[in-house]
Amino acid sequence: MSLFLSEKDVEQLLSMPMVLEAVEAAHRDLSSGQACDVPRQRTRLPTTTLHILQGALPRMDAIGYKAYTSNRSGVRFLVHLYRVSSGSLRAVIEADRLGMMRTGAAAGIATRWLARSDAQVAGVFGAGWQAEGHIEALAAVRPLRRVKVFARRTEKLAAFCARMSARLGIEVIAAVSPEDVVRGSDIVSTVTTSATPLFNAEWLSPGTHVNAAGSNSLIRRELGEDVLKRCSPIVVDSVETALREAGDLLPLLEKGRLHARELLELGEVICGRHAGRSTDDQITLFESQGMAIQDLAVAVHLEELARELGVGIELPYGS
Missing domain, CATH: 3.30.1780.10 (ornithine cyclodeaminase, domain 1)
Structure with a gap:
């Protein structure tokens, strides 16, 4: 049955x-x-x-x-x-x-394969339902000691951070600004419905890994062209899906400033067909649309x- x-x-x-x-x-x-x-x-x-x-x-x-x-x-x-x-x-x-859990897990798997092994500080944009699974997944694959969270709706942010701290046994704190989220973070994750880029590329430190989980249509864009120019490799869950709905990537693809052949699939990195991170200074990116x-x-x-x-x-x- x-x-x-x-x-x-x-x-x-x-x-x-x-x-x-x-x-x-x-x-x-x-x-x-x-x-x-x-x-x-x-x-x-x-x-x-x-x-x-x-x-x-x-x-x-x-x-x-x-x-x-x-x-x-x-x-x-x-x-x-x-x-x-x-x-x-x-x-x-x-x-x-x-x-919610599988979306977080996809970012967790990407972090396992792309982030530096000594990553301990994460910065997260978003404090909604999806962000809960996202932070839990990051904490499961890296020994995080601090997570900084920024959200536009600040009235629920303190309660969110307290809840996640208690659940995971690590320090989860409210960030005071987008720049505060990014500067000094080994992992930066975006889990929002934003239509405009969330942060400036100059705030990223060498060696950062970025997870972008919210831009699954043309009307959503969490990362600007300045950030994408600093990222290598750019890894997606599926090239075919990314070419249809990755709002962060589509403007550059249409302008010819990014080409489909430059995108790597997460499974190819997992299987060893393509290298993920090859140096400690690389800024790596995972664009997640869901499968x-x-x-x-x-x-x-x-x-x-x-x-x-x-x-x-x-x-x-x-x-």
């Missing part, structure tokens, strides 16, 4: 180590030709937009999609997971927390653990 997992079930089962393992494995499979991923498709109406990401991980007997709607009333996420071998439905999973195979890999782990522990509800359809 197919299984339904609610947000409450996902919260009970999911852990960052599990998600990091799943996301890294998905990128390895993609790089080695053992997975396929279809860039996000959207159906737009004046009141609601439907977003669909789909892909397959044959090695895990998994094929499926994540669908979500965005509306003024909120965003609603569902993952549908099927078996490659039989076409039958394995699970339907509410995926708000799943998506179906990341969601599906996490969903497989969730389904297996849920069946083992007897969590979830059996569905009367899909067998």
Whole structure:
């Protein structure tokens, strides 16, 4: 029987180590030709937009999609997971927390492969839902001693920092300005919906690693051309997806100041096909747009653990 997992079930089962393992494995499979991923498709109406990401991980007997709607009333996420071998439905999973964790994990995996091994200070733009998973993932792959957070809505920033400090057991503090976030940080991450660049390139120290996780459409831009000029390599989760929706990169690609051949996929770095960081002074960049195979890999782990522990509800359809 197919299984339904609610947000409450996902919260009970999911852990960052599990998600990091799943996301890294998905990128390895993609790089080695053992997975396929279809860039996000959207159906737009004046009141609601439907977003669909789909892909397959044959090695895990998994094929499926994540669908979500965005509306003024909120965003609603569902993952549908099927078996490659039989076409039958394995699970339907509410995926708000799943998506938050896998987005953070993608930046965590990139940080594992691109940031300096001695990175201890992180600067983060954004203090929303997505930033929680992002900071947790960074702390899981590097021995962070301090995280500086800047957000435009300052009224909730202090509570966010206190909550993350208590959860992770490290110092998470409110930054006083964008410059304060960037200067002296070994890792700089952007997790916002900003339409304009968040910081100046001159604030970056040699050897910094940058994660940009919010610019997944033309109307969003977290990094300016000055920052991109200082970054090498520029790593993306998928070149095909980046060429469609990486708002940070598309203006330079259209002007011919950046070429698709200069973009590296994260899986290629993980597999050793291309070098990531080669010197301590490089400023490296990971541009994250999100991929179906990341969601599906996490969903497989969730389904297996849920069946083992007897969590979830059996569905009367899909067998």
